[in-house]
Amino acid sequence: MSFSLLYPLALVLLPFVGCFVYCKSRPKPIYFSKLEWLPKSYLRLDSDRWIVMGVFGLLVVTLATPYLYKPDANYHKKGRDLVLAIDTSGSMAQSGFDSLERFKSKYDSAIELTHRFIQNRHDDNLGLVVFGSFAYIASPLTYDLEGLSQMLHLMSDVGIAGDSTAIGEAIVQSIEALKHSRTQNKVIVLLSDGVHNAGSISPKDAVDRAKKSGIVIYTIGIGKEYDRELMRLIAQKSGGKSFEAKSAKDLEVVFEKIESLEPSPLRSSDTLNIQKLHLYPLFLAVVLMGFLVLRRVF
Amino acid sequence: MNELAHILIRAKKDIYRYLSGSNLSRFLGHGYDFAELVEYRIGDDIRDISWISSAKRGEIYVKKMHEEKDLSIVCVAMVEGRMAVGNKYETLLQTVASMGYIAHYQHNLFGGYYTIKGALQRVEPSKSHQTVEYFVEQLYSQNPLGQSLEYQSVLEYLMEHLHSKALVVVVGDFLDDVDLARLAYKHEVIAIVVRSIDEEIPPYQSDVELIDPTTNQASSKILTPNAIKYYQKKLQQHDAKLTQHFNGHGIRFIKIYHPDEIVERLGKVLA
Structure with a gap:
């Protein structure tokens, strides 16, 4: 099985994931009474931001439509x-x-x-x-x-x-x-x-x-x-x-x-036996978004 | 009407409307208000013997009365950066004003201390309402932001300088470890814990920069749901320890979250 992308150009959107780190608006300053009672944070980003970045990445991959195909099986057909x-x-x-x-x-x-x-x-x-x-x-x-x-x-x-x-x-x-x-x-x-x-x-x-x-x-x-x-x-x-x-x-x-x-x-031998994989990243993105929404609601 | 005037008028109005009767001191002495009946011990004033109770029981009993002499109320306002969080400073001002007007209403001496950049400033005690207004005015002119405070050193200072027995009202957020045992041994102490709701239940905000109000420095720490849980657990542990300390040393205490609830809360702690 070989791997390919139907719309590889969509991957040009992937570097924009960096915007979630570098292009973000200036955070709102708030006074917090007991900072020493907050745990040490090793990551500068909170988990929500990582999830949003993940969702964006997965949607870009979905857009690129990855698929598996068997070239050998088709050429001699x-x-x-x-x-x-x-x-x-x-x-x-x-x-x-x-x-x-x-x-x-x-x-x-x-x-x-x-x-x-x-x-x-x-x-x-x-x-x-x-x-x-x-x-x-x-x-x-x-x-x-x-x-x-x-x-x-x-x-x-x-x-x-x-x-x-x-x-x-x-x-x-x-x-x-x-x-x-x-x-x-x-x-x-x-x-x-x-x-x-x-x-x-x-x-x-x-x-x-x-x-x-x-x-x-x-x-x-x-x-x-x-x-x-x-x-x-x-x-x-x-x-x-x-x-x-x-x-x-x-x-x-x-x-x-x-x-x-x-x-x-x-x-058109090479278009047969294509197994499109775009639903997997899409499903994962939806699950992550659902998780994000639930976390904010509860 | 400026904000200061608003605070004073509001405190005065609330106190005079809701407060009636005298503030009962826990000090026992000569007065007209009965406190308890105890067995006679050597040294008790024989004028206090309750002859009727003694005759009934066959042993000598002494009536202890609440002291009715003028009470000296010393209000200690712990001004520091954390007071700038939420509406805590407004609550502190309103609390000090309310305590002052209670003292004025009951013809008690009222004075106190407040901190500026960690140093204690004294407000001379008097029975005049002008002292109350002066005290609140001094506090109002302070900007608590960027100020830090050593609770314990303030309390040590008070121990050294408060010679006569007084009702000491300490107003602060009590988020630092504090030991009021020695002060409570000598004086009657009331702790008024001023907190903001957001301080106890911080709302989750994803894109914020946390600033330490005592130093005005930004922190690299972040506010995640897990971090909030961790913080709340620490706060609960601290408050449990604080409550144990207060109860262990007979210190009356109340927690106030909003200026609107000051009178009701003070009424409970002073009853």
């Missing part, structure tokens, strides 16, 4: 920026996709497996695009997998974006989500069970734009009634692969295949 584009059109509500649970809809199976997929993406930045008659970014790229899982629940549902299927718009929104990505491997995983029948952007134009941006699209056709040719073309033109998942078990296998694709180094 590999991963990719990946956007999951999930079809939420009306057809995803059909059941019979999972042989074990016959009444489970395609959408529910897909979401469940997507969750599992997300949980294993420790080294990836993930984004989420939901599409139906139109598409929207449900979550921008993030490494907060827990948050992304929650967004998957909150921001998607069958029919939430309309009953039709706008594959072109889904790809464009996914490109938008990857706009700020700096990794070499930018990937869109497109899950759909239908044919392109909505939206103002054709899949062809969308794929061209993806190709220009260096984005690889993996397509997963769910069920049996999806536009196989279109999904294959999208994958092929962008340099990706097209997968077919006729059942929930197939979909699981497809996700495993995608997982095995070669990852690339992450864009």
